[in-house]
Amino acid sequence: MNFDLSQEQKMLVDSIQKFLKNDYSFETRCKLANSSLGFSEENWKLFAELGWLGVALGSDYGGFGGSTEDIMLMHEALGRALVTEPILPTALLCGRLIELLGTEAQKKSLLPSLIQGELQLALAYNEAIARNNPAVVGCVAQREGDNYVISGKKIGVLNGHAASQLLVTARTAGDVRASAGISVFLVDAYAAGVERKPYQTVDGLRAAEIEFNGVEVTAAQRLGAEGDAFVALETVLDEACLALCAEAVGAMEVLYKTTIEYCKTRKQFGVPIGKFQALQFRMVDMFMLHEQAKSMIYQAALRAKDISTKEGRAKAREAISACKVYIGKAGRRIGQEAIQLHGGMGMTDELNVGHYFKRLTAIDALFGNVDYHLHRYDECVTASREIA
Amino acid sequence: MDLSIKPEYLQFREEVRSFLAQNLTDDLREAGRLATSVFHDVERSMAWQKILHKKGWVAPNWPKQYGGTGWDVVQRAIFAEESMKASAPAMIPMGLLMCGPCIIGYGTQAQKDYYLPRILSGEDLWCQGYSEPGSGSDLASLQTFAASDGDDYIVNGTKIWTTYAHFANKIFCLVRTDKEAKPQKGITFLLIDMTSPGIKVEPIIGLDGIREQNTVFFDNVRVPKANRIGNENDGWTVAKYLLMFERGGQEYAPALYAGLAQVKDIASKEAGSFGGPLIADTNFRRKLNELEIDIMALEFTENRIKSALGSGQNPGALASMTKILGTELSQRVTELAIEAVGVYGLPLQTDAIQPGAGLPFVGPEYALTAMPRYLNTRATTIYGGSNEVQRGIIAKLVLGL
Numbered sequence: 001m002n003f004d005l006s007q008e009q010k011m012l013v014d015s016i017q018k019f020l021k022n023d024y025s026f027e028t029r030c031k032l033a034n035s036s037l038g039f040s041e042e043n044w045k046l047f048a049e050l051g052w053l054g055v056a057l058g059s060d061y062g063g064f065g066g067s068t069e070d071i072m073l074m075h076e077a078l079g080r081a082l083v084t085e086p087i088l089p090t091a092l093l094c095g096r097l098i099e100l101l102g103t104e105a106q107k108k109s110l111l112p113s114l115i116q117g118e119l120q121l122a123l124a125y126n127e128a129i130a131r132n133n134p135a136v137v138g139c140v141a142q143r144e145g146d147n148y149v150i151s152g153k154k155i156g157v158l159n160g161h162a163a164s165q166l167l168v169t170a171r172t173a174g175d176v177r178a179s180a181g182i183s184v185f186l187v188d189a190y191a192a193g194v195e196r197k198p199y200q201t202v203d204g205l206r207a208a209e210i211e212f213n214g215v216e217v218t219a220a221q222r223l224g225a226e227g228d229a230f231v232a233l234e235t236v237l238d239e240a241c242l243a244l245c246a247e248a249v250g251a252m253e254v255l256y257k258t259t260i261e262y263c264k265t266r267k268q269f270g271v272p273i274g275k276f277q278a279l280q281f282r283m284v285d286m287f288m289l290h291e292q293a294k295s296m297i298y299q300a301a302l303r304a305k306d307i308s309t310k311e312g313r314a315k316a317r318e319a320i321s322a323c324k325v326y327i328g329k330a331g332r333r334i335g336q337e338a339i340q341l342h343g344g345m346g347m348t349d350e351l352n353v354g355h356y357f358k359r360l361t362a363i364d365a366l367f368g369n370v371d372y373h374l375h376r377y378d379e380c381v382t383a384s385r386e387i388a
Numbered sequence: 389m390d391l392s393i394k395p396e397y398l399q400f401r402e403e404v405r406s407f408l409a410q411n412l413t414d415d416l417r418e419a420g421r422l423a424t425s426v427f428h429d430v431e432r433s434m435a436w437q438k439i440l441h442k443k444g445w446v447a448p449n450w451p452k453q454y455g456g457t458g459w460d461v462v463q464r465a466i467f468a469e470e471s472m473k474a475s476a477p478a479m480i481p482m483g484l485l486m487c488g489p490c491i492i493g494y495g496t497q498a499q500k501d502y503y504l505p506r507i508l509s510g511e512d513l514w515c516q517g518y519s520e521p522g523s524g525s526d527l528a529s530l531q532t533f534a535a536s537d538g539d540d541y542i543v544n545g546t547k548i549w550t551t552y553a554h555f556a557n558k559i560f561c562l563v564r565t566d567k568e569a570k571p572q573k574g575i576t577f578l579l580i581d582m583t584s585p586g587i588k589v590e591p592i593i594g595l596d597g598i599r600e601q602n603t604v605f606f607d608n609v610r611v612p613k614a615n616r617i618g619n620e621n622d623g624w625t626v627a628k629y630l631l632m633f634e635r636g637g638q639e640y641a642p643a644l645y646a647g648l649a650q651v652k653d654i655a656s657k658e659a660g661s662f663g664g665p666l667i668a669d670t671n672f673r674r675k676l677n678e679l680e681i682d683i684m685a686l687e688f689t690e691n692r693i694k695s696a697l698g699s700g701q702n703p704g705a706l707a708s709m710t711k712i713l714g715t716e717l718s719q720r721v722t723e724l725a726i727e728a729v730g731v732y733g734l735p736l737q738t739d740a741i742q743p744g745a746g747l748p749f750v751g752p753e754y755a756l757t758a759m760p761r762y763l764n765t766r767a768t769t770i771y772g773g774s775n776e777v778q779r780g781i782i783a784k785l786v787l788g789l
Binding site: 001002003004005069260263264274275277280281283284285287288291292293295296298299301302303322325326374377378381 | 391392673677680681685689709789
């Protein structure tokens with residue numbers, strides 16, 4: 001057992017950190033978050049050139065063919081700078097779903113252009129009735145001859161504002177809560193009947209509510225066999241969940257370290273407030289929570305290595321849910337403590353603290369919160385106990 | 389990164405397992421199974437020590453030249469884990485884990501030659517004289533005084549919380565030899581024979597009803613200067629070396645998982661109040677799962693430490709937090725266990741948990757140890773440097789506050 005990084009992994013992390021240090025200051029990030037697109041197209045091209053968009057995607061299409069470890073390392077680094085460019089929605093959620101479900105022709109037409117930075121995508125899976133459960137799909141794709149007609153409403157579609165193409169989950173058979181009978185379609189975001197309501201999120205990113213009002217698509221726009229998309233869908237959501245957890249670990253590191261630095265310089269009653277034991281102990285707990293969170297993301301990335309195989313999937317689900325539970329709780333605690341220890345300054349928009357806090361708050365709500373993943377973890381351990 | 393285990397370690401695990409299977413008698417296993425503290429039944433611990441000594445496995449963390457095993461950090465962890473799983477009685481740590489390493493680090497050749505074999509064989513049973521009635525977390529304020537008298541010291545004072553002093557024939561002590569110097573500067577590390585005239589041992593009964601600890605009184609106890617480890621007034625250095633030696637050595641996760649497995653077992657046998665077994669109760673399950681996930685985080689922190697040690701790095705900050713996390717989690721495990729046994733945690737039956745007692749008891753056997761363990765485990769966050777002291781150390785040395 002070892003936790004050492006390979007040479008390639010070190011180079012990847014170094015290149016991300018170098019870029020972020022030189023070209024992604026907090027001020028820059030805020031400007032991008034408030035720009036009309038919410039991120040920089042120039043950066044997007046640069047990320048493509050540096051190969052970051054293809055880290056998780058197959059080398060046949062120009063990707064790096066990376067593992068869950070590589071996904072983790074990249075997103076932990078990105079999380080330290082609260083990067084707004086939509087790598088997770090486009091490259092991970094959609095890129096990987098295309099890779100897992102698509103025909104060779106679909107992969108060839110989409111993945112190289114995605115990896116080269118010419119494509120913005122979004123996965124529309126979540127619904128108000130689903131509360132992040134990917135098996136719950138009320139959106140319907142009605143077969144009409146060679147075509148399908150899609151109707152329904154999707155919520156919280158990350159990068160939904162910028163995507164030119166959408167991957168949409170829709171029911172082609174079965175009950176609203178059945179995992180069988182779910183299909184994925186590639187839908188032009190500007191097609192007739194697609195109504196997007198983009199919004200800015202509290203953590204400075206973008207998402208959209210999207211209604212599909214009788215949107216017509218051809219059978220060729222379906223990814224994978226009809227009604228058989230669930231396993232692939234859950235797999236990419238789990239991989240994205242892992243990436244999100246890694247991002248949270250990066251954000252937590254910045255938050256606890258920033259808090260310590262602040263408490264060393266801020267003076268009250270004639271001494272730096274970091275001299276007060278009441279505050280020291282709270283910072284020690286923040287430090288330990290971050291280290292433990294980091295251990296959990298390693299745990300998840302390593303146990304989820306074989307997530308794409310039938311045998312590896314059960315183990316990966318359990319490991320990732322455990323991770324999301326821990327990180328949801330640790331992120332909330334570290335975020336809240338960082339604000340409290342910064343006092344009034346922690347409440348301002350000016351300091352980076354509040355921005356990291358809001359990102360951690362948002363991360364818990366995405367892809368299932370602590371309660372959601374505790375529930376799923378319980379299902380996983382019960383199932384593995386029954387097998388044993 | 390790689391979670392896989394090297395084949396040689398799998399082989400080593402098999403070797404340990406088969407040794408344990410062949411050598412652990414039911415009587416010895418009972419001591420491990422009924423233990424409610426980190427200090428197991430003294431008679432059976434010493435009996436097991438003799439068997440391990442014969443095999444050469446009694447001091448895994450000593451250098452090989454002094455009788456250690458030459459195992460690496462992973463092998464040591466495997467041995468500890470398998471021993472625990474097999475309910476082997478735990479070694480009494482004061483000689484093997486505490487005093488021995490100090491002698492190895494700072495003793496003279498004569499001291500090494502005399503004491504180390506006796507620690508390994510179990511001929512000497514050591515206890516630790518650090519804390520005093522007025523000196524707990526602030527250890528450097530200790531007052532027990534050793535006055536110079538020719539080739540001897542004359543020791544006067546009181547040591548407290550001295551685990552197994554009533555069984556031990558030796559005690560290693562921190563004593564004051566200079567009252568004028570700064571607190572840490574005037575301390576000396578002394579080895580004292582418990583049969584020396586002037587030593588009196590009085591019991592302290594714990595809140596679990598068990599005598600584990602004692603108060604040790606020193607009234608003009610004559611100790612040869614030859615029993616000093618390190619230089620006079622340099623005992624603090626020896627004590628700090630011991631802390632360093634201990635650091636990164638202990639793994640908590642295996643024992644925590646074992647405790648949690650017991651809780652699951654209890655909860656699947658106990659009835660829930662509203663139908664089904666307790667383990668099907670939503671509220672109970674939530675606590676169980678949250679605890680399991682928190683233990684998993686520590687497991688991987690400990691794996692990261694092992695990995696760093698294995699590749700020659702200093703785990704530094706990581707190592708200083710495992711005592712806090714491990715002990716706090718152990719308290720949560722024992723707390724969940726008393727919740728699981730419910731009313732059967734209440735009968736006071738201290739005598740029935742003594743190995744070999746064979747006494748009748750109230751309730752199911754799995755409930756016998758739950759409450760004494762819960763009570764005893766409250767001490768884990770107090771001893772070995774209270775968790776508040778540990779947080780203070782991290783604040784100062786790791787966070788630079």
